[in-house]
Amino acid sequence: MPAPARDWLLRSQHPTQVERIEAYFCGHGFDPHRHDTYAIGRTLSGVQSFRYRQALRHSVPGGTLVLHPDELHDGHAGTDEGFRYRMIYVEPALIQQVLGGQPLPFIAGGLSDDPRLFAATSPFVRAMEQGFEPLEEDDALFDLAHALQAVAAPHRGRRVANYPAAERARAYINDCFAQAISLDDLALASGLDRWRLTRDFRLLYGTSPYRYVTLRRLACCRRLLRLGLSLADAAASAGFADQSHMTRQFAANWGQTPGRWLAMQT
Template sequence: MVKHTPPSDWFHRAPNVGGLERIEAFFAGHGYELHRHDTYAIGRTLAGVQSFQYRGSRRHSLPGGTLVLHPDEVHDGEAGSDIGFQYRMMYIEPALIQQILGGQPLPFIKTGLSTDPRLFAATDVLMRSLDDPLDPLEEQDALFDLAHALSAVSGTSSKRQGFDYVAAERARAFMHSALDRPVTLDELAQHSGRDRWSLSRDFRLLFGTSPYRYLTMRRLDLVRSLLIQGQSLVSAALIAGFTDQSHMTRQFSKTYGLSPARWMKMHRR
């Protein structure tokens, strides 16, 4: 009797260019624990059934539709059938969407799934094989089309509300310059020219997450880059501004649903 070896989980990651991260992955069974990140996660299931918990319900993504997970929404991931699931996903910073739409509440797809052909068409270029590099101008055009498709499909109003996009963007830029040290909301308020509680409210509305979460995510971005370059977990954690390795590992697992060790193991496949 021939014994079949179950397929191994794997993922491939294209170079992160201009705030757009693209991956392709396969999971034979359980994929990710409950986690959240501060980017849009937009993608397609290529094969199998991709099941996940999202906003209080179990969702099932099939080939032919589009996944649109909103920033900071908790979700997990696992195979919905015994053949596993394969998918492509891109992670897009809300700041990119804001730059295209000119500062308005982020588009929101309530169920995390869409069968709207406008979204499927708008993701075609960005969802092609990771072996095919994107021309920079082609990528920018595709992002423009995607941002406007998201806005149209979600029904986001273009009417401006009472928020200060310029001040929130100043605070966001300042955080990128201070990854290696603690940052206070008072500092952000000083650099943005906006009072701290109004800034905190505006930041959530415009970028989909709190200032603290945003700063933590940028530090984790740096950790992943350092690990790929060969840095140890301890060194990567300290360089990226975490108090120690265990602090970084807790945040990493909460954010990606994988431990740093498992993430590195899958990345090397």
């Protein structure tokens, strides 16, 4: 009998502004979790099934997956064949640099057959060994942001957000995520009152300031774990209370334990 298929994940080694992966899962992929980024990509083979916004969705080759920041989702194979896919993780701040403080585009249902999105994502879902020239990537991000905006469902009750102030708060978090941060700290850094900042931050970046802090710490942990640090040392360096706190947050936010995530890296 042939050996059973093994789950794997390949990460692009070319440094860019977005994270790019290719992965294969033969059955269960990951538990319910959220990202503070857009998760955008394509199913290359098989059926990629996932629960999103209280409905079971099925992604097949030929369409585009667009999961909004901070939306709960899981993932598993829809057939015995398993599924292979490529995905990019795009920080909302990169989209805001193009759109200039407009509400984040939302693609209803997380799936799209629109050819504009398919074309705009094509540069990002090339093979993992192919890199980007800096200007090429900036052009591709510009096209992607405008394609998302063109295809997205219209926003109701359009609100004006203070983008420069929210960006000051985001920059403060990026610099200080490993230490304790209060909403008062962010209000002082941004120049907005606490609740206006919370509202604008969610509108512009798709997640709350607290979850943005947590995901920055987890991203730091992943970098340190790939460098060979222990779970305990990575947790301490990233600002978590202890290893168990980091492990709980890792599983809750990314649908996998740190150990399983490390074992899948190729």
